[in-house]
Amino acid sequence: MAQLDEMLDQDAAIPLRADLEEHLRECEHCEITLNTTRKTIEIYRSHEIYALPDDLRERLHAAIMAKCRKC
């Protein structure tokens, strides 16, 4: 699993990468795990699940600057 993790982060050294890629071609389990974990990261990156709405942003901004001015 640690080696798959290095593949996820593109950290694997080139000789190891070649071995892992060969393993992935033969091991459906690892291939699915790697691809679906990559997709997990991609989905979380591409969806803004905790967006800051503009009206709240303005309220927070005003409150922060008011507190800072009192410092």
Place this chain on the structure above:
Amino acid sequence: MAAFEKLVRQYDRQVFRIAQHIVQNREDAEDVVQDAFLKAYEKLDQFQGNSKFYTWLVRIAVNESLMRLRKRRTGRMVSIDEDVETEEGSMPRDLADWSPDPEALYGQSEMADILRKTIQGLPPGFRVVFALRDVEGLSTEETAETLGLSVPAVKSRLLRARLQLRERLSRYFKKGMGGAQEALAQGGVK
């Protein structure tokens, strides 16, 4: 003051997002944003410039978030080490492949609900590492420095967080509509 105001504008969305990932509560996240920026302003003279302003600010926001979480849990200690001694997610169990385009199975808001619900189930110590490293794009070293953890500890938590999320999302994204129907039938999507 004008320069600091610019920094607030530059980083408020990220600080809000990180706080929400940790506290999982909007009101607390709003308080964290205010407190984190106020603390940063008060301590600006202590900012040494040997780390980026953003990672320094994130460290303050993470600490404020953990304090909020602790308060909400009526004084029980909460740290980024909490609940990380779980074996869940160390080995993948669900080996089903996903639909070629899992995002097409759900609408935008339904997908956001699924992602929030799924990440809520992770221990805080995993959530924060995943949020900093994979959502906010900090490097492994920056994440370790920000959280006061070693690089191997960040790597280990990140792997387990990723695998747990993958495992939980498989319920919704399994190949064919079976996974989506099964998840909906179990009340997995609000």
